[in-house]
Amino acid sequence: MKKSVLASAVAATAIAAAGMASAQTLQQVQDRGVLNCGVNTGLVGFAAPNAEGEWEGFDVAVCRAVAAAVLGDPSSVEFVSTTGKTRFTALASGEVDMVSRNTTWTFTRDNDLKFEFVGINYYDGQGFMVPRALGVSSATELDGATVCIQTGTTTELNLADFFRANNMNYDPVPIETNAEAQQQYLAGACDVYTTDMSGLAATRATFEAPGDHVLLPEVISKEPLGPLVRHGDNEWGDIVRWTLNGLIAAEEYGITSANIDELAQGTNNPEINRMLGTEGNFGEILGLESDWLVNALKAGGNYGEIFERHIGESTPIGLARGLNAQWTDGGLMYSPPFR
């Protein structure tokens, strides 16, 4: 697309012309008074503007928590919607300070594209959605199918691998955003839509008749999704990482938005006290106020609360905790200790 060539060229020049942003992100964000956060173009439950035009969702909540920790105000966030293609350029060029957009932590993104994944907020895998009327019950029956995929994602590479490994053919229809993919899929221009399972569930929830579509049982990849920042500014990376860890640990220790004011007065659990700033100087070590995590937790509650509110079983998206339960409940969510 001509526009994106231009955008990339501008980004390239921006890399060329801008003074390097390494090691000063915190300062820049504080001076600006606003956190620039890269999110989806719109995926209900993860990141989408609500009826009032306010961004909300599971990924958006991470941005808000970081903004609250750094600036004390969860609404001081400028959301920049990015596609699978533009998210990395946006981060590399400094247009955004962090990305929280269903992004899979992979070797090349970490080491070759030079980004730093600060953790994992959703353990996911790639799946397939087909219309029920197609009568397909397994991904191995998809030989010859036309498949809608978002470009610039791990999805398109996994898909190629999966079909090659199973010695099947397919016809890829590359698409830029989830909204377009949905339109094409519903019009029958492709037989199958493939992306992360969570994305499929979120997309299906917005259909008029969600029951007419099935998710196939095969999960063909590991997609650990998490927020990311640029390589080279470890201080900033640490802030985002420990904000996320704080959200996860808070669930483990039972810190919720309901009892946080009370717990912030001080408790007899030293770990909670260290997290909430009544003991030790963890905020200062990060270069933040001592109540940084209190603010972050007040923004949207702990990890479990955020999950339930946006994508949990009580929402139309209806995702079970599964792998994303706390380690104490047999899941993989496990924050390193605040010590």
Add this chain to the structure above:
Amino acid sequence: MSSTVEPPREQFRLSMLLNDTRYRSYTFQVIALFLLILFMAFLGWNLVRNLADLGQDISFAFLGEPAGYDINQRPIPYNNQDSHLRAAFVGVLNTLIVAFLGCVTATILGTIAGVLRLSNNWLVAKLMAAYVEAFRNVPVLIWILIIFFIMTAALPAPSAFRGADPDQTMLFGAMAATNRGVYVPEPVLGPGGWLFVAVFLASVAGVFAYRRFATKLLYDTGRDLPRGWPSLAILVVPSLVVWLLFSLTAGSAQNALLVPEGAGGQTLEDYVMAEGGATLCLVDGASSSTVAKTALLRLQAAARSGPVDDRVNLNIRTNRVESRAAAVAAFEEGQCNLLAVPQEAAANIAAGATLETQLREGRPIEWDKPYLSGFNFSDGVQVRGSLIALWFALAIYTGAFIAENVRAGIQAIPRGQTEAAASLGLRPGRIMNLVILPQALRIIIPPVISQYLNLTKNSSLAIAVGYMDVTGTLGGITLNQTGRAIESILMLMLFYLIISLSISAVMNVFNNAVRLKER
């Protein structure tokens, strides 16, 4: 004594660089150039330094690595294990395909609209004016999306063609328009196929040669030869002779149909009805296989017609193989249950029996028809929906501009020319062809060159509809998956530069050929 006075030899002084108007402009240009170079060098240096800070360098080594992604429209063989360079090349070819189709169509549309806009017929002229204004004034991206969305929303999905009583039937049993694209038959050359094509092309050349000769004769001797029917005869007769000759000789040689042991002796129809379908081993590019497939598809269509209750859905499949030996091997392995082979060969194949029905070898050109198998249509040629949307949108958009160029070119020829030609007794058509257009062409061509360039560059909007041009492969997926933005964009810029310069060069040669020759 000499009458001329030697003018004093002018000394060049440094101050003249500023004070003397002859030198001043050079001075400023040199300074400007110097500043520009300095600025570029600064940007380049900054880029390299910042990339180094990010821990990145500029390297094209990624081009050799496996691309890892698939491309839907492949003019050359490509799979996801091929290199990024090959993926980029596939993209380049796709760009060239849509640019070529677009330029040709835009020229035809533009010429017609441009000429008709000057028509004396009020309605025609206004219609063309409306076309030009509507298309010139709406961005081309919008047109691309409109056409694409109309196609996906209005046309049926391939599944609508499925079953014994489908919602949709194929046009002439050979073409299908779906929301994934239009499927048309693919020509397969049979016996004498090449000769037929060669003779036909020679006939086309012959028609031109004949008309040239007739014109020359007319100018030289004043004798006017008829043009219409001899042209037609030159075009049709030789091809027809070749066609009939081969159809009746080598083409009508009978082939045996091989089926598994025990099923022999019956007719093809009985066999297929008994089996509920057939899987044909289809030798790529062999007309005998195409004939067998056509026969199967005809049976399938017949089984679907008639009263709804009696309809049967025959399950026809093909198993494509490279050669006849491979087909025989596949047949013996049971990968298909039908195979067309020459009678002599049938005797040598141990496994299987032959049917009573025999089929001919094929005419010089047989049509390999698309048919629904599984999720999609197989065989034939698929003109993808994304290609159609991009091609049509670019063509009608650019056509509107070309129409204006054509109109301007024609209107630039003074009316006196038309009147003078008319007073010589020339008919309006001849006035246009012999007097106006040759002169107008000189004015029309240069702006049309830049329209071609525009169209080619606009084709980079392809990704909006998922057409995998070079911006989609090299500048899209490759750039994204490797993160090599600067390298990819540089290569992309180089490609568009080369292609633009080539188009200009070719068109300039053409322009020189029609230019006013001053002697």
